[in-house]
Amino acid sequence: MLDRFAIDDGLHLPRIVISEDASAAAGGDARFRADCSCGRMPPHPAGTRDQALAAHIAHVSTRTGPSKGPEWLPLDARVILLLLGCMALWAGSYTGSLALTDAMHLTGVGAAGIRIGGVLTGFAAAGCLMVAVRHYIAPTRA
Numbered sequence: 001m002l003d004r005f006a007i008d009d010g011l012h013l014p015r016i017v018i019s020e021d022a023s024a025a026a027g028g029d030a031r032f033r034a035d036c037s038c039g040r041m042p043p044h045p046a047g048t049r050d051q052a053l054a055a056h057i058a059h060v061s062t063r064t065g066p067s068k069g070p071e072w073l074p075l076d077a078r079v080i081l082l083l084l085g086c087m088a089l090w091a092g093s094y095t096g097s098l099a100l101t102d103a104m105h106l107t108g109v110g111a112a113g114i115r116i117g118g119v120l121t122g123f124a125a126a127g128c129l130m131v132a133v134r135h136y137i138a139p140t141r142a
């Protein structure tokens with residue numbers, strides 16, 4: 001699952017096309033060739049659709065480098081730290097909103113509104129955290 005964390009910013013979209021020459025040479029069997037939206041994918045021999053996709057994945061992996069996070073901290077630990085950070089932000093926003101409703105002596109709709117606002121703020125903060133640290137967790141584009 002963590003393999004899919006590779007960040008390529010959507011610049012490496014596979015384009016699988018049928019190679020007419022190779023298909024004719026193979027006696028009419030469809031032969032596929034992969035191309036990449038970045039335009040820098042080296043040519044590879046036409047093959048099955050799976051082979052073409054594998055060739056594209058190999059190309060993407062050469063364009064993505066290792067993550068910038070510290071070597072001594074395993075990737076799993078970084079992901080767990082991120083999740084803990086997200087939960088802390090979320091819980092903090094929620095308890096903050098509860099404290100606010102208490103302090104303002106709100107009940108009913110007002111209290112619910114502030115609580116929902118707290119949850120949404122927590123979500124937004126957790127999202128910002130994920131975007132901010134993504135290069136330290138996932139492999140980055142070279």
Ligand SMILES: [Zn+2]
Nearest residue numbers: 012036037038
């Ligand atoms: Zn590419």
